[in-house]
Amino acid sequence: MPTKIEKDSVTGHMTTGHEWDGLKELNQPLPKWWVYIMYTTVAVSLVWIVLYPSIPGLTGYYHGMLGYSQRTKVDQDVAAVVKQRSAYMDRIKDLSYADIRKDPQLTAIAQTAGRIAFANNCQPCHGAGGGGNLGYPTLAAGSWLWGGTLDDIQQSVTFGIRSGHPDARQSQMPKFSGEGMLKSAEIEQVADWVMALRGAKIGDPASGQKIYAENCAACHGDKGEGKRDIGAPRLSGQVHLNGDSRDAVVAQIVNPRMGSMPNWNTRLDAATIKSVALYVHGLGGGE
């Protein structure tokens, strides 16, 4: 219940006028340190309001004298990174492989760009680290179909293989089960010879060898060493594109698989293709 405001005789302070059962409330001033801190924070926030984006409006907001915005800041940072990256990628595009390799920093950037591009685009077919899958060649073993120099790899990747692009790598193994080709007994015999080239001893390789010389050696070489200008795989080695078993060999003779790879020049820019070529070349089989 309010009573009148008066001076307290003991402390000399004024009372607030509030009284409970004879106890009167003193009007004590706030501590000085508290008051100063409050004035300081008010002053700082006023300066802040003037300098930085603060007061909202109907169509926008007050941008502040410094014109600061976190969004612009992020945009600037991103633009700086993109500019720096594109400067590097331009150099990768323009320089020869030899010159790229002379620059350790550029080589590291190309390797990273190549590794990422490989994981995103190539891994589903060629496997992690280029280990290969049935029908999709290993890129790490040095058992190249078309060639393992940087230029060979760049060519394969840029235009593809049987991709339909006019500059694609192109070749065809005939279907030997067709009219006027090989009888099924001959197919079995030549398959035995292919297995013999691979080191297995089965069936009657001698008659198979003759059939091979007449029908297959032109593409796969006299000793099954393969021919790179037409992408005819080496038959004698231990790394095989379309399967290791005799059944797989027969299947290939009866109905060649003729794998195809897309041309990447419409999906990846020139610098990325060079980066991916450097990465693939470094997987262990590069020439």
Ligand code: HEC
């Ligand atoms: C859709 C599956 C597929 C994808 C994706 C793919 N490839 Fe291929 N690639 C193939 C096939 C199939 C062949 C073998 C074709 C043939 O000659 O029989 C091949 C062959 C190659 C060759 C030639 C190998 C040799 O022995 O000469 C290179 C190099 C190559 N690929 C690199 C790449 C790179 C790099 C990428 C990613 C940018 C890629 N490939 C993506 C399917 C694919």
Ligand code: HEC
């Ligand atoms: C005109 C060239 C040509 C002739 C002739 C030819 N091939 Fe091929 N052969 C190829 C090509 C190109 C490939 C790889 C393409 C593919 O995946 O089908 C291949 C792939 C193969 C493969 C799979 C190799 C692997 O690594 O898995 C076998 C096996 C094979 N040929 C056996 C034969 C036999 C046996 C004959 C003869 C009866 C023969 N080829 C005749 C071009 C030829």
